[in-house]
Amino acid sequence: MRTFVLFFLSVVTVFVSCKNEPADKPQENTENTSTPKKEFETVKFKNHTAKAILLSANISIYDNQQKKTGTLGNPAMEEVEITAVSNKMYNTDGSTDYCETANFIKIVYKGQTYIVFGAEVYENNTTSIFSFKNTEGVAFNIFPATHFQMGASDKDGLTECDEYHVLVIKNEVTKTFSLIGYPENENIHNKKQLGKAVLFDDDGSEETIYKVLVSGDTLSFGIKAMYQEGGSAFYLKALFSKKFTKSFITNFRRYEYNEMDELELLK
Numbered sequence: 001m002r003t004f005v006l007f008f009l010s011v012v013t014v015f016v017s018c019k020n021e022p023a024d025k026p027q028e029n030t031e032n033t034s035t036p037k038k039e040f041e042t043v044k045f046k047n048h049t050a051k052a053i054l055l056s057a058n059i060s061i062y063d064n065q066q067k068k069t070g071t072l073g074n075p076a077m078e079e080v081e082i083t084a085v086s087n088k089m090y091n092t093d094g095s096t097d098y099c100e101t102a103n104f105i106k107i108v109y110k111g112q113t114y115i116v117f118g119a120e121v122y123e124n125n126t127t128s129i130f131s132f133k134n135t136e137g138v139a140f141n142i143f144p145a146t147h148f149q150m151g152a153s154d155k156d157g158l159t160e161c162d163e164y165h166v167l168v169i170k171n172e173v174t175k176t177f178s179l180i181g182y183p184e185n186e187n188i189h190n191k192k193q194l195g196k197a198v199l200f201d202d203d204g205s206e207e208t209i210y211k212v213l214v215s216g217d218t219l220s221f222g223i224k225a226m227y228q229e230g231g232s233a234f235y236l237k238a239l240f241s242k243k244f245t246k247s248f249i250t251n252f253r254r255y256e257y258n259e260m261d262e263l264e265l266l267k
Contacts, residue, residue: 040066043104043115045084052107052123053145053168053177054078059120062104066090072109072116077177081108082123089150092117099161102149118148122166130212132219134240139172142212142221144199152202162191164198167221169244180244183236188225197236197247204228210267217241220250224266231255231263 043064057076060068074080084106091101102118122145129143144165151163169178180197189200199207204227211222213235221236234252238244255263 043090044087045104045106046087048082048085050082050123051126052080052082052105052121053166054080054116054120055122055166055179056120059116062092062115062117064115066092066104068092072114074109077179078109079124079177080121082106082121083108083113085118085148089118098159099150102147105148120147122147122168124168125165128209130209130221132212132214134214134219135216141170141172142209143168143170144209158203160203163202164191164194164200167197167199178244180236180238181246183247183249185248188232197238199223200225219244222266224263226260226263230257231260233263233266 058071086104089101105118105121125144129141145168146165150161167180206226213220217240219238225232232254235250238247
């Protein structure tokens with residue numbers, strides 16, 4: 001009996017001792033788990049004077065730390081003055097795609113200077129302007145315009161990025177600008193997602209306008225294309241009455257390498 005009592009008391013003592021022992025505390029995390037604030041370098045600019053077109057409405061504006069600060073509130077197809085271009089190219093909105101890098105651009109809009117991303121800004125090429133009139137005598141100009149996004153090559157060579165020049169039509173009476181719809185039957189580059197007619201200028205081809213014709217309601221552009229081997233020529237046609245929203249290719253001809261002299265003489 002005494003043995004049993006001693007055993008019972010031992011069990012009770014152990015139980016009470018375990019009950020009074022404090023529970024294990026959660027281990028404190030002494031590491032700093034806060035996400036460090038990402039710091040952006042200050043954008044440096046060099047002077048660059050030109051006119052440009054903002055194709056899209058309400059483009060974003062930035063400060064010189066690459067921080068988005070708002071929107072410009074501009075309408076689509078607005079002409080602005082460029083005053084400076086960044087020394088380097090950058091990505092925005094978390095993108096790491098090299099082909100999406102672009103310069104930041106300083107522009108003057110309604111008397112104020114703003115910083116915008118170069119993928120939204122298309123500089124007018126004033127050395128390749130073609131003038132024409134419609135059947136009512138209204139004067140127009142067409143010229144290529146190029147954004148400041150990464151192109152087909154950089155200082156290290158080819159990038160495999162797209163490079164092209166948007167075709168812009170200016171009505172010299174109303175001082176308004178229009179784009180031409182992407183040709184519905186184009187089957188060489190297959191870039192219908194662009195939504196607008198362009199002159200390609202990449203590692204595979206170089207396209208230029210060599211003539212402009214007006215016949216009634218139809219506007220036609222003669223275009224030469226130089227490829228790595230050979231080239232081609234064709235007409236890009238659009239209608240005044242449709243405000244150039246649709247276009248199509250006609251009279252396409254391929255030139256072999258030994259026929260390039262003939263292609264270069266087209267005018």
